[in-house]
Amino acid sequence: MRKTKPVSHATLRRLPQYLHLLRQRLEQGAVRVSCSDIGRELQLDPTQVRKDLEVTGSPGRPRIGFSVPDLVEAIEEFLGWNRVNEAFLAGVGHLGTALLNYSRLRNYGVHIVAAFDTDPAKIGTELGGRQVLPLERITGLAGRMHVRIGIIAVPAEEAQRVADMMVAGGIQAIWNFAPVSLQVPKRIIVQNEELYYSLAALSRKLAANRKQSLKIGGATHHGTDAVTTTGRGQRAGQV
8 A cells, every 4th residue: 555645844834825826816717827826926936836736646737737726626635625624612712703703714624613612701692603602512512513623712721621521522633722732642633823833933034034134234334334445545545
């Protein structure tokens, strides 16, 4: 049996970018697209684009490129976005409410069918077209509705308890927005979205750019001083 080739995290992060662009092109009536087109639009090396798209199995043709509809379908199938998975959301604070109101989440294979919270003031209210239910009901409803994805948007101190309740209800994959490492059985898939990691990467790149700008500015300043000094010397000699 042929082994599945592992896919890097970097490739998995770029594939949704390609899909978003290709969906736009499809709406505009585009029929074909090349790696150079995609690379130019997203400021990526076309060779890298080609390597990323190879994992989807979509056949591109030299000098002709890819069929846009076929490539969209291939990426959606590879990412599992060609089917919609129902999900439960735990926590309807600012982040949870934003997820509930994000109507395009279904385009990426996830449909939140129920939301849960512990706040009595929120329980029974309606957010994003869903009624907020007591958190204690999440285990029973997950098992009864065969929901397989759980989204955790609760404070860190509550996250493990919520994860335990989800696992007990048969949930197989957890999208975790709480800044904590969850302890779950090995069979459970956990995707952590720790926002401060992304912020750290952003800050680091900003600092690196600032440092590079200072180096360039310093070199230009010294170069200008050197030219000015030489010019003065020449003028003094001429006098």
